[in-house]
Amino acid sequence: MDFALELKRHVTRVERGLDLHLPAAATRPARLHGAMRYSLEAGGKRVRPVLVLATAELCGLTGDEALPAAVAIECVHTYSLIHDDLPCMDNDDLRRGRPTVHKAYDEATALLAGDALLTHAFALLATAYATQPTLAHALVCELADAAGSQRLIGGQMEDLLAEKKADATPAELEFIHLNKTAAMLEAALVLGGLVGVAGQTPVTAPAALRQVGRHLGLAFQIMDDVLDATADSATLGKTAGKDAKADKTTYVKLHGVDAARRIAQEHTDAALTALGTLPGDKSFLTALVLAMATRRS
Numbered sequence: 001m002d003f004a005l006e007l008k009r010h011v012t013r014v015e016r017g018l019d020l021h022l023p024a025a026a027t028r029p030a031r032l033h034g035a036m037r038y039s040l041e042a043g044g045k046r047v048r049p050v051l052v053l054a055t056a057e058l059c060g061l062t063g064d065e066a067l068p069a070a071v072a073i074e075c076v077h078t079y080s081l082i083h084d085d086l087p088c089m090d091n092d093d094l095r096r097g098r099p100t101v102h103k104a105y106d107e108a109t110a111l112l113a114g115d116a117l118l119t120h121a122f123a124l125l126a127t128a129y130a131t132q133p134t135l136a137h138a139l140v141c142e143l144a145d146a147a148g149s150q151r152l153i154g155g156q157m158e159d160l161l162a163e164k165k166a167d168a169t170p171a172e173l174e175f176i177h178l179n180k181t182a183a184m185l186e187a188a189l190v191l192g193g194l195v196g197v198a199g200q201t202p203v204t205a206p207a208a209l210r211q212v213g214r215h216l217g218l219a220f221q222i223m224d225d226v227l228d229a230t231a232d233s234a235t236l237g238k239t240a241g242k243d244a245k246a247d248k249t250t251y252v253k254l255h256g257v258d259a260a261r262r263i264a265q266e267h268t269d270a271a272l273t274a275l276g277t278l279p280g281d282k283s284f285l286t287a288l289v290l291a292m293a294t295r296r297s
Helices: 003-021 030-040 047-058 067-084 107-128 133-147 152-161 170-196 208-230 251-255 257-276 283-293
Strands: none
Touching: 003 047, 003 067, 003 283, 030 067, 030 107, 047 067, 047 170, 047 208, 047 283, 067 107, 067 133, 067 152, 067 170, 107 133, 133 152, 133 170, 152 170, 170 208, 170 251, 208 251, 208 257, 208 283, 251 257, 257 283
16 A cells, blocks of 8 residues: 555545636635635645545445545634634644635635634535434534534633643643544544444444544644644744644643653554554554654644
8 A cells, every 4th residue: 555645635625626616716606616725725734624525435335425524524624723823723724734714805705704614504504414314413523522512612612711720730631632633533433433334224334433532632633732732833834833832731831741651552543443443454554543643733
């Protein structure tokens, strides 16, 4: 298995899916749809949609049935980045190597573009899987739970509350990371699994996928904390050093860089152990987990 070639294959599929399943930039109002595409078409790692596609293949799917689910989760992820960059949140000027949406357009357009991407994700799941209502229901429930007030948005809220908090605990930090980041990576694996087993009754993704996503998500966010403290903005494609500037509660702040790297490796190992319990050819997913653990941006 050539990992780089396989990753490129999946990312190419994701880019095709984004173009296919999003309104054209010229759709009225063009400013809104242009902003939606501006953020989505900026590239990025595409980790979440790639996980959807790769997991569906692990479950035996060979076609593009998982592509709408992959696009939906990337829409939700991108909406969260647009809002996270706003002045009322992290107030960032750079995302995916170019100006954030509120800098390229304006704050109101950025807010609405994020709202529209979030709404579009669920409309896409409902319509793309309309002929499979049981699957559509499972997909909508999974993504709604991951993106809701007790997971992604709740993690964002706790993250803001933890800024400049001198007595933040490791348990509070784990809650932030489990929900702000791990919830969506877990959902990506589960969405792929749900589409992959759609022909089975009941439509339930393998339980081990949640453990893979949980540990992968923690490792991914811990490495984000490390990279924010050690890399430069050009390498990251976003502003480096903003966690320390905002006095955010991070693994680097609580444990230091070396310990944070060690904890990230422990979660990577746990993700690989859970992945090893699943049937099928796991070579690509294994390589992807390892690549995420050693990334430089």
